[in-house]
Amino acid sequence: MSGLAPELSRRRRAAWGSFKSIEGVVEKIKxxxxxxxxxxxxxLPASEYASETWTLQRQDEHAVSVIQRAMEKRMLGISLYTRVHKGIRSSELRRRTKI
Structure with a gap:
């Protein structure tokens, strides 16, 4: 694990916390x-705060992208079951959200 693991963990918690704060509104918006x-x-600002000072390794980049994709799926209301049975890929989610 890289030296950024504690910071990435803090950023992940901050991002999920900010997502939870708007989740009720997001669910109502079509x-x-x-x-x-x-x-x-x-x-994104919560998850990427001070990221310009990070020196990311490949595993760190992967961890950041996993967090972002998980939130995209949650935001769109797409479950793992739906993704598997309809064959929805992460690239399709990014195309839909334009994030």
Missing amino acids: NIRLRSHLFDTVV
């Missing part, structure tokens, strides 16, 4: 573009 705008303005 417009995917507005949902993604909320994600961009509320969640």
